[in-house]
Amino acid sequence: MIKHLKIIEYALSSLLRRKTKIIAIFIAYTLTVATLASVLFLTHALKTEATHILQGVPDLIVQRILGGRHDLIPVDYAEKIKDIFGVSEVKPRYWGYYYDALTEANYTVMGAGDAALELKLLDGKLPATEFECAVGKGVAALRGADYSNELILVNSRNIGVLFDVSGIFQSDSSLLTNDLVLLTNEAVIDFFGFEPGRATDLAVTVQNSNELQTVAVKIKKLFPDARPITKRELTRTYDMVFNWRSGMMLTVFCAAIMALCIMAWDKATGISAEEKLEIGILKAIGWDTDDVLILKFWEGVIVSMTSFLTGLLLSYVHVFYFDAFVLSTILKGWSVLFPAFQLTPSVNVLHIFTMFFLTVVPYIASTVIPTWKTAVTDPESVMRG
Amino acid sequence: MILHPGIIGLLVGSVITLLMVFHAAVTGAIVLYRWDFSSSSQYQLSLERKTYLVSTLVNYGLAFQVASAVLFVYTVDDIHQLFVGAMCATGSLNANPIGWYALLSKIAVLFLSGFWLALNYVDSRLEESPYVKLKYGLLIGLFPFLVLDLILQFFYFLGLDPAIITSCCGSLFGGDSNSVASSVASVPVVPAMIVFYLLGAGLIFLSVAVLYFVSDLLRYLYAVLSASFFVVSIVAIISFVSIYIYELPTHHCPFDMLQRGYHFVGYPLYFTLFLAVYFGMLPGLFCPLKRNVGMNTILSKIERPWIYWCLGNTVLCMSLVTYTICFSNLTLFSD
Numbered sequence: 001m002i003k004h005l006k007i008i009e010y011a012l013s014s015l016l017r018r019k020t021k022i023i024a025i026f027i028a029y030t031l032t033v034a035t036l037a038s039v040l041f042l043t044h045a046l047k048t049e050a051t052h053i054l055q056g057v058p059d060l061i062v063q064r065i066l067g068g069r070h071d072l073i074p075v076d077y078a079e080k081i082k083d084i085f086g087v088s089e090v091k092p093r094y095w096g097y098y099y100d101a102l103t104e105a106n107y108t109v110m111g112a113g114d115a116a117l118e119l120k121l122l123d124g125k126l127p128a129t130e131f132e133c134a135v136g137k138g139v140a141a142l143r144g145a146d147y148s149n150e151l152i153l154v155n156s157r158n159i160g161v162l163f164d165v166s167g168i169f170q171s172d173s174s175l176l177t178n179d180l181v182l183l184t185n186e187a188v189i190d191f192f193g194f195e196p197g198r199a200t201d202l203a204v205t206v207q208n209s210n211e212l213q214t215v216a217v218k219i220k221k222l223f224p225d226a227r228p229i230t231k232r233e234l235t236r237t238y239d240m241v242f243n244w245r246s247g248m249m250l251t252v253f254c255a256a257i258m259a260l261c262i263m264a265w266d267k268a269t270g271i272s273a274e275e276k277l278e279i280g281i282l283k284a285i286g287w288d289t290d291d292v293l294i295l296k297f298w299e300g301v302i303v304s305m306t307s308f309l310t311g312l313l314l315s316y317v318h319v320f321y322f323d324a325f326v327l328s329t330i331l332k333g334w335s336v337l338f339p340a341f342q343l344t345p346s347v348n349v350l351h352i353f354t355m356f357f358l359t360v361v362p363y364i365a366s367t368v369i370p371t372w373k374t375a376v377t378d379p380e381s382v383m384r385g
Numbered sequence: 386m387i388l389h390p391g392i393i394g395l396l397v398g399s400v401i402t403l404l405m406v407f408h409a410a411v412t413g414a415i416v417l418y419r420w421d422f423s424s425s426s427q428y429q430l431s432l433e434r435k436t437y438l439v440s441t442l443v444n445y446g447l448a449f450q451v452a453s454a455v456l457f458v459y460t461v462d463d464i465h466q467l468f469v470g471a472m473c474a475t476g477s478l479n480a481n482p483i484g485w486y487a488l489l490s491k492i493a494v495l496f497l498s499g500f501w502l503a504l505n506y507v508d509s510r511l512e513e514s515p516y517v518k519l520k521y522g523l524l525i526g527l528f529p530f531l532v533l534d535l536i537l538q539f540f541y542f543l544g545l546d547p548a549i550i551t552s553c554c555g556s557l558f559g560g561d562s563n564s565v566a567s568s569v570a571s572v573p574v575v576p577a578m579i580v581f582y583l584l585g586a587g588l589i590f591l592s593v594a595v596l597y598f599v600s601d602l603l604r605y606l607y608a609v610l611s612a613s614f615f616v617v618s619i620v621a622i623i624s625f626v627s628i629y630i631y632e633l634p635t636h637h638c639p640f641d642m643l644q645r646g647y648h649f650v651g652y653p654l655y656f657t658l659f660l661a662v663y664f665g666m667l668p669g670l671f672c673p674l675k676r677n678v679g680m681n682t683i684l685s686k687i688e689r690p691w692i693y694w695c696l697g698n699t700v701l702c703m704s705l706v707t708y709t710i711c712f713s714n715l716t717l718f719s720d
Contacts, residue, residue: 040390232469239466240387240547247388254397289437290509350459354394357456361449365401368442369408376434 004298007291011298014278025267026307032260033311033359034318036253038327040351041319043246045343050238057234058091058203059212062219063227070227072198077223081204084218086211092199094188098153098181103142109153109192111185124167130187134167138178153181156193163187204228249327250358257358261366268370279374280382292375300367304360311359312352320345387467391460392542398453399535402446409442410528413521420517436517440505443524447498450531454491457538461488462643468551474640475554481544487537494534497527499663500670507671507687511679554638558623570637572624574717581621584614585703588665592696596689601672608669611695615662618702622654626706629713654705661698664691 015022062081064073078090094111112126112134127133133151140146151163169177183191194200206215216228279292287295318324320343416432416439461478465471468480478484501523508516558570591607619639627637630647642651668688675681 043390236467236469236547243387243389243467246390247393250390250393251388257397289434293437293441350391350456350463353452353456353459354390357394357398357449357453361398361401364445365405368405368445369438372438372441376437 004294007295008298008302011295011302014295015299015302018275021267022303025264025303026310028260028263029303029307029359029363030311030314032253032256033308033355034314035256036250036358037312037315037351037355038318038324039246039249039253040355041315041347042324042327042343043242044348044351045319045346047239047242048344048346050242051235054231054235054238057231059206059209059231060204060216060219061229062202062204062223063229064201064223064225065227066225072194073201073226075197075199077226078202080222081202081219084215084222086206086208086215087204088207089205091203091205093201093203094185094194095200096188096192100143100153105142105179107139107153107179107181109181109183109188111188112182124165127163127166127182127184127187130184130190131161131163132166132184133163133187134169134180134182135165136169136177136180139181140165140168151181153191155191161191254358257362260359261362264363265366265370268367269373271370271374275374276377276382279377280379283377283379284383289375293371296371296375300364300371304363308355308360312355316345316347319343387464387542387545387547389460389464389467391456391463395453395456395460396539396542398449398456399538402449402453403531403535405442405446405449406524406528406531409439409446410521410525412442413439413524417518417521417525422513422517436514439521439524440509443505444502447502450494450498450534454495457488457491458640458643462640464545467547468549470551470553472553472641473638473644475557475638476551477545479553479557480546480549480551481541483537483541483544487534487541490530490534490537494530495659496663496666497530500667501527503667503671507674507680507683510683510687511677513679515677515680516674554636554641558627558637558639566623569620569623572620574625574628577621577624581617581706582703584610584617585699588614588661588699589696592665592692592699595668596692599685601675604668604672606669608666611662611665611669614665614699615658618658621706625717626654626709628717629709629715632713632715634715634717650705650709654702657698657702657705661695661702664695664698667691 062073062077064071064077073092075092078092081087082090096109098107098109099105100107124134135143135145135151139151143151145151145165146168149165151165152160153163155161163181163183169180188194189196204215204219206212212230212232216230219226219228282292282295283289318326323343412435416435419428419432421429458474461484462474465473465477468476471477471480478488501520504516504520504523508514508520557566588607588610591603591610595603595607623637623639627639627642628634630642630650631638640651641647642654643649644651668691671684671688675684
């Protein structure tokens with residue numbers, strides 16, 4: 001134990017003597033770790049956010065499919081679905097997307113059902129009449145609605161409709177509400193020109209979550225043109241998408257790891273005459289090849305751990321304090337009006353472990369052989385020059 | 386194939402480990418073929434230097450292998466969310482049955498790597514390295530296991546399809562089916578408890594005995610008992626430890642306990658068990674090498690910490706089991 005501590009002390013002083021050489025590796029190593037860890041931290045944080053949001057999603061959503069495409073669903077389907085044993089409530093939902101040419105952004109226009117009541121309003125109230133709306137912070141900021149209290153949108157008949165802004169959503173719900181324009185159900189039907197008796201989809205509440213799958217099967221049997229989507233399916237799809245995205249990014253960044261390994265190999269192979277002399281002297285004064293290998297092992301550990309931890313720290317700051325400004329556009333999505341939200345800091349042990357396998361293992365592997373070559377240096381031949 | 390970060394990390398790590406061990410095995414084969422300790426030629430000197438390379442490569446490689454076993458379990462547990470019907474690692478492993486073989490091969494490689502590392506450690510402490518040939522022969526023998534492990538792992542992950550509806554631990558470890566798992570789960574609690582505690586106590590008793598007596602027979606018995614303790618403990622975990630942890634008399638899953646909801650209690654439980662069994666088997670396994678005088682002296686020194694490790698971990702493992710039983714809200718036996 002004492003022997004190892006002494007060797008670590010020596011390794012530190014020896015590394016400090018070769019500062020310039022180590023700094024190059026340290027920077028490359030740290031950057032590689034920081035990039036990879038940012039990808040993992042960001043996807044994990046987004047996944048967590050998505051999971052939280054999906055908590056509020058209805059247990060079962062029923063859509064109608066026509067010609068393989070999503071179509072409006074007849075509201076009277078709701079009556080028959082309600083008769084299925086175990087279903088406690090069926091609510092039609094009215095919503096759609098609205099492309100605003102003025103700001104070149106997509107808004108989500110939604111009818112105020114009960115779900116909307118759970119969202120927190122910054123000030124004001126939910127829309128009560130057909131000419132009122134509540135908007136998310138992003139929409140309000142883009143359209144200046146927070147000053148004018150008015151919002152003009154062009155409906156499906158190409159007529160501009162003036163809405164009074166009755167409320168603006170709070171920013172802590174901005175991931176949900178940033179691009180949201182909330183109208184009354186009637187206003188949405190009129191705005192998009194939905195056929196009477198049709199809704200975008202149906203939200204089904206099932207008392208016992210174990211029965212969800214059975215209810216979904218029954219709905220499918222009752223209405224062959226319906227597509228029931230359970231909450232679990234949604235969660236899994238999100239998981240898959242985020243795993244896929246982070247996996248893709250990691251695979252791309254494998255090139256960076258390769259570059260780091262080549263650099264580490266190169267640095268470890270090209271040892272200076274001075275270093276050789278150092279090893280020669282150590283062996284001449286009684287160090288064993290094993291001791292030199294232990295010394296090199298600790299040097300590797302020190303460089304690896306310093307870079308690894310610095311890299312993790314950098315990526316933590318990058319993701320959770322600077323909202324991952326470098327990577328966010330690639331990993332988040334494609335919406336123009338994406339909320340500027342604060343990610344909840346959370347770190348998964350699995351990710352740290354994965355990072356270790358992706359960076360430390362290749363680094364050590366690429367330095368083993370050069371290290372051994374250094375360690376078996378013959379003291380006599382080195383000192384003779 | 387699922388592009389999960391853990392899977393990428395595992396595959397990258399395993400390929401690197403394999404390359405390192407491959408290089409070591411090839412060098413080892415050369416050393417094995419040309420080794421002549423009595424010679425003082427330049428070639429023998431270079432071979433002796435190469436033994437350092439082999440040791441270093443294999444030390445790193447097998448250490449990574451040990452870490453990868455943990456990452457494997459962690460990853461398999463994490464990806465269960467992607468499968469319909471899966472609730473823990475059992476579901477992920479059922480999603481592609483090769484996974485079970487991959488898990489078994491990981492456990493086998495874990496122990497084999499450990500034994501090789503111990504042999505290398507002991508041998509390198511002797512001036513004349515008397516077991517170089519044995520060591521490198523075993524290393525070449527170990528290599529196919531590593532290849533098999535990588536292949537199984539690769540095909541397991543390759544064959545994972547999120548569209549598969551898998552079955553969860555509740556059905557695999559339930560008492561209704563005829564599988565090995567369900568028959569292990571239906572081992573009655575009381576006999577399982579008695580055998581587990583008897584064997585554990587036996588192991589502790591033998592540890593103390595081995596510390597004071599130099600008999601080889603005791604050491605062989607110690608190794609056999611450790612190996613049986615492994616099997617019995619796994620049966621015990623499935624049969625009764627699990628139900629106390631989950632506080633549910635019908636739930637026998639050995640993987641759910643690795644999750645956050647159960648305070649990751651599975652990790653210390655399995656760690657202590659593996660360590661106890663590993664160190665318990667070492668003295669017996671090294672007995673045949675005692676014929677070498679130098680080895681005999683070195684072994685008698687090194688053996689003690691091994692026995693302490695085995696003893697300590699057995700006690701810890703059994704205390705953990707006892708703790709979960711005593712502080713569980715589940716009461717199986719009333720007064």
